[in-house]
Amino acid sequence: MTDSPPLELTPRMEPVIQSVLAENALLHQLADGLGSPLNIVLPEALAPNVESFRAVYRRHRLRGHIYFAHKANRSAALLRQLAATEAGVDVASLAELQHALGAGFTPDRVIATGPKNREFLWLAARTGVLVNADSLDEVSELAALVAVDRLPRVRVMVRLSGFASHGVRLISRRSRFGVPADRPAEALDRLEKHADQLELVGVAYHLDTIGQPEKAVALEGCLAAIDECRRRDVGAWSIDIGGGFGVNYLADAGQWERYTSELAQAVLGRRPPMTWNGHGYGLRNEGGTLRGALGLYPAYRPVSGPGYLDQLLATPAPEQRRPLGELLLDSMIDLDIEPGRALLDQCGLVLSRVLEVRTESSGLLVRLEMNARDVSLEEHGVLMDPVLVGRAEDEPTEVFLLGNLCLESDLITRRKVTLSARPRPGDLLAFVNTAGYFMDFSATAALRQPIGRKVALYRDDGRWGWCLDEQYWPVHERTEAA
Numbered sequence: 001m002t003d004s005p006p007l008e009l010t011p012r013m014e015p016v017i018q019s020v021l022a023e024n025a026l027l028h029q030l031a032d033g034l035g036s037p038l039n040i041v042l043p044e045a046l047a048p049n050v051e052s053f054r055a056v057y058r059r060h061r062l063r064g065h066i067y068f069a070h071k072a073n074r075s076a077a078l079l080r081q082l083a084a085t086e087a088g089v090d091v092a093s094l095a096e097l098q099h100a101l102g103a104g105f106t107p108d109r110v111i112a113t114g115p116k117n118r119e120f121l122w123l124a125a126r127t128g129v130l131v132n133a134d135s136l137d138e139v140s141e142l143a144a145l146v147a148v149d150r151l152p153r154v155r156v157m158v159r160l161s162g163f164a165s166h167g168v169r170l171i172s173r174r175s176r177f178g179v180p181a182d183r184p185a186e187a188l189d190r191l192e193k194h195a196d197q198l199e200l201v202g203v204a205y206h207l208d209t210i211g212q213p214e215k216a217v218a219l220e221g222c223l224a225a226i227d228e229c230r231r232r233d234v235g236a237w238s239i240d241i242g243g244g245f246g247v248n249y250l251a252d253a254g255q256w257e258r259y260t261s262e263l264a265q266a267v268l269g270r271r272p273p274m275t276w277n278g279h280g281y282g283l284r285n286e287g288g289t290l291r292g293a294l295g296l297y298p299a300y301r302p303v304s305g306p307g308y309l310d311q312l313l314a315t316p317a318p319e320q321r322r323p324l325g326e327l328l329l330d331s332m333i334d335l336d337i338e339p340g341r342a343l344l345d346q347c348g349l350v351l352s353r354v355l356e357v358r359t360e361s362s363g364l365l366v367r368l369e370m371n372a373r374d375v376s377l378e379e380h381g382v383l384m385d386p387v388l389v390g391r392a393e394d395e396p397t398e399v400f401l402l403g404n405l406c407l408e409s410d411l412i413t414r415r416k417v418t419l420s421a422r423p424r425p426g427d428l429l430a431f432v433n434t435a436g437y438f439m440d441f442s443a444t445a446a447l448r449q450p451i452g453r454k455v456a457l458y459r460d461d462g463r464w465g466w467c468l469d470e471q472y473w474p475v476h477e478r479t480e481a482a
């Protein structure tokens with residue numbers, strides 16, 4: 001087997017990220033002063049993402065809220081900047097709700113999702129945010145809290161799951177969240193019982209998939225549930241379709257196709273290994289036949305984010321056969337969405353210092369001052385190459401990236417990545433477009449290794465300025481404009 005040319009997976013980078021990466025001296029200063037890994041968030045990249053989603057609403061003549069799913073990043077800077085846009089926020093814990101209120105979101109811009117404990121329900125009821133109920137017990141617990149404290153009626157949505165489409169025999173995946181979609185009457189009975197405490201405004205779903213057919217079934221199921229409400233004279237008017245619009249991480253479709261087909265060849269032993277210990281990302285070689293399924297996020301996704309929403313709304317409903325967007329419009333139903341990952345597209349990067357570069361039989365090994373949980377690309381199955389900061393392009397070089405934990409398993413990613421030159425100790429690697437889930441979702445202080453600090457970069461008089469994440473407030477541009 002001859003050596004093959006390096007397989008690159010070049011991340012898609014919009015001008016905002018390119019401009020940050022050009023600040024070699026600043027990035028080195030920040031990593032020297034604040035340590036490695038270092039998380040960088042870019043609040044200015046948020047507003048265009050919100051606007052792109054809103055443009056889809058305009059195209060389909062629909063109304064509704066765009067709630068940012070806070071869980072995708074803990075950053076205060078990003079949340080405060082979002083508060084300065086028209087977006088709302090989806091909070092899935094008591095602390096996220098407190099954070100959102102403190103970041104400047106008024107209660108009418110907040111939706112509480114996911115399973116909730118009593119304290120979370122209490123603060124939601126007290127502040128009057130919209131509660132997306134995860135179960136009927138939650139509905140009753142919320143009603144009891146409202147009744148005991150004689151609070152104003154709380155607006156609620158009911159999350160449904162387990163949708164089925166009869167005509168085309170399609171079902172949505174099983175979920176441990178939500179009320180069974182085939183039993184809307186039970187939910188309505190429960191809400192009727194608590195009519196003095198709760199006001200039903202609509203129904204919701206969130207499906208952990210990128211598959212559009214399943215989402216079309218779920219959306220049509222929600223339309224049927226709203227019809228049922230209206231038949232019973234309950235004035236529900238909105239459907240919340242959750243998140244899962246996705247991001248296109250790679251610049252080039254061809255690279256992705258080449259990479260995945262070469263990976264299959266490597267698993268079959270027909271080319272040199274591309275991964276640590278021949279890991280197949282779900283593929284395996286059974287006596288010369290390729291088996292299994294590639295368990296990776298499709299890193300090149302030409303239709304993602306707002307484009308994905310547009311496509312879903314143009315999709316014919318499986319039973320009624322008319323575009324879902326048209327059905328929503330005709331029934332005068334508001335469409336609410338909860339994008340996490342997609343609203344954070346291009347909103348941040350993670351920097352890591354190179355500690356050591358050594359050659360072994362397995363290849364060139366690069367040890368970083370970070371671990372796999374500091375940038376959990378592997379956990380989410382997203383493959384893209386890091387960028388070597390401030391180094392001129394040279395010979396593309398394949399390396400394995402090792403983490404700083406004393407664990408065999410601590411590889412930043414199990415595949416060889418391709419760098420634009422041979423790295424040297426002291427270099428900085430940038431893992432770009434990692435604000436959505438990769439930056440702080442899984443970070444731990446294992447072995448007492450530090451969790452990366454977070455800074456916000458913003459443009460000040462045409463130059464990049466920075467501050468600690470918690471010190472960022474979106475006041476700069478406003479003062480300048482005044």
Ligand SMILES: Cc1ncc(COP(=O)(O)O)c(C=O)c1O
Pocket residue numbers: 069072090113114206242243244245246338339340341342
């Ligand atoms: C209820 C709910 N809404 C929204 C989201 C955000 O999903 P995404 O970041 O894929 O858009 C999630 C993610 O888990 C979720 O559970």
